[in-house]
Amino acid sequence: MGLMTFLRNRAGYILVFAIGFAIVAFLVGDAINVGKPFWAANQKVVGSIDGNEISIDEFGPKVEQGVNQFKQQYGGSANAQMTAMAVDQAWNAELAKALLTKEYDRLGLNVSEDELLDLLQGANPSPLIKQYFSNPQTGQLDRATLMNFLKSKEPQALQQSAMLQEEIKNQALQTKYTNLVRNSVYVTSLEATDEYTNRNKLANFKYVSLDYTSVPDASVKLSDADYSDYYEQNKARFNNAQESRGFEYVTFSISPTAADSLAIKNQVEKIAADFKLAKNDSLFAAVNSDVKVPYTFLTKGKIDPAVDSVVFALPAGSFYGPKLSGNSYKIAKVVDTRFSPDSVKAAHILIDPAKVGGEDKAVKLADSLKGLIAKGGNFAELAKTYSVDGSKDKGGELGTFARGTMVPEFENAAFGGSTGDIKVVKSQFGVHVIKIEKQIGNSKVVKLAYIEKALSASSKTQAAAYKAASTFLNDVKGKDFNKFAQEKGYKVAVADKVTPTQGFAPGLDNPRKLIQAAYEADKGDVLPEIYNMTDAYVVARLTSVNPKGTLPLEAVKKEIEPMVRNAVKAKLLKEKFEKAGAASLDQIAAKVGRTVNPVQNIVFANPIIPGVAQENALVGSVFGAQPGKVSAPVQGDRGVYVFSVDGFTNPAPIANMFKQKEGMLLSLGQRSLSAAFQALQDNAKIKDNRVKFY
Known part of the structure; x- marks a missing residue:
C-alpha cells in the first residue's frame, strides 16, 4: 500500500492530458471538430498541429488511460463509445496544449519558480493540490501526504510529481489567459437595458x-x-463544421432463436442442479459464470435488482434461481448473511516480507507487534518504526472507508472484527497488523456464490446469419443497394452525418470498424466487409461524402x-x-x-x-x-x-445596473473564451487522421 498505492490510485488523475483537458474543456467545447482526409498521412501520424506531428506511439497511451478513467467512472468494460470519448479527450488536450502554448508565448505569459513553489506548498495551493491531497473525511489538505509525495525519490513518484507540477503550471497559465480574455469584454448600459427589457417586458x-x-x-x-x-x-x-459521411445498411440478426433460448435454459437448469450439490461453491461459480462477482460480503444494491431484491430476504443456505432477468439467467447461493458495519475507521502497520527475510518472518514479526500492542504498546510509534506504508507518518491511520475500498483480506478483517480488535492478515501488499478503531452503522450483508449465464445465439444461428450476410454482400455489388435489399425482404436503415471519430451510429452498437471503412471508400461503394455488431452482422454502402464547409443543395x-x-x-x-x-x-x-x-x-x-x-x-x-x-x-x-x-x-427600471452587467459578463465572458479558442483554431493548420487508427 503506502506511497506506491497512493500513486497507483492517483496515476490516472495526474496524467497531463486528462487534467489538462478537464481544465480547458470550457474553451474547446464543440469548437474542436476537424475532419480531414487522411489518405496521404504518415502511417504513424495521428495528426498534426501547425506542422507538429502527433505520433500514435505517444497518443495511444493517452487514449488507453482515458478509457481506463471512463471505466472507473462509469463501470463495466470498455466499449466503442468509451473509446471514442477517450480519443476525443486526448485529441482535444493535444489541440488545446499546442494552440494555447503558442498563445502564451506570444502574450508573454509565464509561471515563475516562486509562483510554482507557492502553488505547490503555499498557504493557498493549486486547486489540483487540494483536489488530490485533501483528506476525504475532513476535506482539509493533508500536507504530510503531500510533502511525502513531493520528497519521494522513487522513480514513479518522481515521474508523477513532474507531471503534476507541469499541469499546475498549465492551469496557472490558463487562469491568466482566461482573466486576460474576460477582462477584455465589456457590457454597455444600453446592452444591459435591452437584455433586462427582453426578459421582463x-x-x-x-x-x-x-x-x-x-x-x-x-x-x-x-x-x-x-x-x-x-x-x-x-x-x-x-x-x-467537419467532414461527415452517410451510409445505408442491412442487418442480419444473430439474436438467439427460440431453439437457442431453449438450449441455454436446459444448460442453465443442469448447471443449477450441479450447483446445488457442489462442495466448493466459490470455485463452481467462478468456473461457470459469465460475470464474476467477488466472493465476499456484499451490501444491498451491488448486483442485478431482480436478484438483489430477493436474496437479501433469504437466510443463509438458501438457493435462488435460475431467474431470467434482462438478457441472462441468474443463479445464487446464499452462503452467509450477517449485519455488518457500513464503514470502518482503522489503522495498520504494513510489513514487507522481502525486507524481513520472507513471509514466515513477516508473520512472526506481526504477531510480536500484536502482542506488544495488546500489552499497551504505542501503535502509532510502532507504525512509524516498522511500517513500509505511507500512512506510517500518521501513526498508521487509514481514515474511514466503506466496503469495496480495501483488498478482500483486509476488508474481511476490518469489517468482520469488533472495535478495539488487533488482527494480523496477509494480502498482496504484505502482512498487516490492523487496529479496528471504530465501526460506523449497521446493515445486512450477504456472501453469495453467484452465476450469470448470458442468453446468446448458438454457433449454428450465427453461421446462418453470416451466410445470409455474405450472400447479400456478394450479390448486391453492382446493383441498386436499396432496391435489391427490399426485393430480398431486408429492411434498409440509414446513418447520416457520421463524423470520423464518433463511437455510435443509429441502430449500431459497435460501428467503429464500419465507420473507418466508410472513410476509406468512395461515394456509392458497397463497403468491403461484413461488420460484426453485438447482435447482428451488417452490410453497408456509402451514400454521401460531406466535406467541411457549406454543403451544396x-x-x-x-x-x-x-x-x-x-x-x-x-x-x-x-x-x-x-x-x-x-x-x-x-x-x-x-x-x-x-x-x-x-x-x-x-x-x-x-x-x-x-x-x-x-x-x-x-x-x-x-x-x-x-x-x-x-x-x-x-x-x-x-x-x-x-x-x-x-x-x-413595461418592467420597472433596473434596480442595480452593476449586478445586471455582472450577470451578462459571466455569460459573455464564457462565450468570448470559446470564440478566442475558435479563432486560434481557425488560424492553425490542423490535420486530423484519427479515423485511421480508431
Missing part, C-alpha cells in the same frame, strides 16, 4: 393560426425552385424536404388569410374556420406559445408591432399566424 396578444398539418402533404408538389429558394434563404444553417436536399414543404404550405395558408380580407381577428377566424386564441404575459426572451411550441418569428413580430392592429400573416415553425397585440407591460 410582457406582451398580451391574440392570434389565429392555420397549421401546416391542415394541408395534406400529397397536395403539395415541390419544385427545384422551392428547394433552391429555401436553401439560399437558410444557407448559413448548412455549414458543415444536393447534400441537404433530403434533409430539408419537410421544411421546404412547410414553406410551400405557408404560401398557400398566407393566401388563405389574405383572401379573408377582414378587419378584425374575430372576422378572420370566422372566415378561415378557426378560433381566436388569447395569450398572456409572453416575454421576448422566452418565445413559447402555451399549448403550441416555440415560435420565434411570431413572438418577434409581436414585440415589433403596434397594439390594436391586425398583423400581416407570419410564417412560423408550426403554421401561419395572424395576430393583434392587446398591449405591453
Whole structure:
C-alpha cells in the first residue's frame, strides 16, 4: 500500500492530458471538430498541429488511460463509445496544449519558480493540490501526504510529481489567459437595458393560426425552385463544421432463436442442479459464470435488482434461481448473511516480507507487534518504526472507508472484527497488523456464490446469419443497394452525418470498424466487409461524402424536404388569410374556420406559445408591432399566424445596473473564451487522421 498505492490510485488523475483537458474543456467545447482526409498521412501520424506531428506511439497511451478513467467512472468494460470519448479527450488536450502554448508565448505569459513553489506548498495551493491531497473525511489538505509525495525519490513518484507540477503550471497559465480574455469584454448600459427589457417586458396578444398539418402533404408538389429558394434563404444553417459521411445498411440478426433460448435454459437448469450439490461453491461459480462477482460480503444494491431484491430476504443456505432477468439467467447461493458495519475507521502497520527475510518472518514479526500492542504498546510509534506504508507518518491511520475500498483480506478483517480488535492478515501488499478503531452503522450483508449465464445465439444461428450476410454482400455489388435489399425482404436503415471519430451510429452498437471503412471508400461503394455488431452482422454502402464547409443543395436536399414543404404550405395558408380580407381577428377566424386564441404575459426572451411550441418569428413580430392592429400573416415553425397585440407591460427600471452587467459578463465572458479558442483554431493548420487508427 503506502506511497506506491497512493500513486497507483492517483496515476490516472495526474496524467497531463486528462487534467489538462478537464481544465480547458470550457474553451474547446464543440469548437474542436476537424475532419480531414487522411489518405496521404504518415502511417504513424495521428495528426498534426501547425506542422507538429502527433505520433500514435505517444497518443495511444493517452487514449488507453482515458478509457481506463471512463471505466472507473462509469463501470463495466470498455466499449466503442468509451473509446471514442477517450480519443476525443486526448485529441482535444493535444489541440488545446499546442494552440494555447503558442498563445502564451506570444502574450508573454509565464509561471515563475516562486509562483510554482507557492502553488505547490503555499498557504493557498493549486486547486489540483487540494483536489488530490485533501483528506476525504475532513476535506482539509493533508500536507504530510503531500510533502511525502513531493520528497519521494522513487522513480514513479518522481515521474508523477513532474507531471503534476507541469499541469499546475498549465492551469496557472490558463487562469491568466482566461482573466486576460474576460477582462477584455465589456457590457454597455444600453446592452444591459435591452437584455433586462427582453426578459421582463410582457406582451398580451391574440392570434389565429392555420397549421401546416391542415394541408395534406400529397397536395403539395415541390419544385427545384422551392428547394433552391429555401436553401439560399437558410444557407448559413448548412455549414458543415467537419467532414461527415452517410451510409445505408442491412442487418442480419444473430439474436438467439427460440431453439437457442431453449438450449441455454436446459444448460442453465443442469448447471443449477450441479450447483446445488457442489462442495466448493466459490470455485463452481467462478468456473461457470459469465460475470464474476467477488466472493465476499456484499451490501444491498451491488448486483442485478431482480436478484438483489430477493436474496437479501433469504437466510443463509438458501438457493435462488435460475431467474431470467434482462438478457441472462441468474443463479445464487446464499452462503452467509450477517449485519455488518457500513464503514470502518482503522489503522495498520504494513510489513514487507522481502525486507524481513520472507513471509514466515513477516508473520512472526506481526504477531510480536500484536502482542506488544495488546500489552499497551504505542501503535502509532510502532507504525512509524516498522511500517513500509505511507500512512506510517500518521501513526498508521487509514481514515474511514466503506466496503469495496480495501483488498478482500483486509476488508474481511476490518469489517468482520469488533472495535478495539488487533488482527494480523496477509494480502498482496504484505502482512498487516490492523487496529479496528471504530465501526460506523449497521446493515445486512450477504456472501453469495453467484452465476450469470448470458442468453446468446448458438454457433449454428450465427453461421446462418453470416451466410445470409455474405450472400447479400456478394450479390448486391453492382446493383441498386436499396432496391435489391427490399426485393430480398431486408429492411434498409440509414446513418447520416457520421463524423470520423464518433463511437455510435443509429441502430449500431459497435460501428467503429464500419465507420473507418466508410472513410476509406468512395461515394456509392458497397463497403468491403461484413461488420460484426453485438447482435447482428451488417452490410453497408456509402451514400454521401460531406466535406467541411457549406454543403451544396444536393447534400441537404433530403434533409430539408419537410421544411421546404412547410414553406410551400405557408404560401398557400398566407393566401388563405389574405383572401379573408377582414378587419378584425374575430372576422378572420370566422372566415378561415378557426378560433381566436388569447395569450398572456409572453416575454421576448422566452418565445413559447402555451399549448403550441416555440415560435420565434411570431413572438418577434409581436414585440415589433403596434397594439390594436391586425398583423400581416407570419410564417412560423408550426403554421401561419395572424395576430393583434392587446398591449405591453413595461418592467420597472433596473434596480442595480452593476449586478445586471455582472450577470451578462459571466455569460459573455464564457462565450468570448470559446470564440478566442475558435479563432486560434481557425488560424492553425490542423490535420486530423484519427479515423485511421480508431
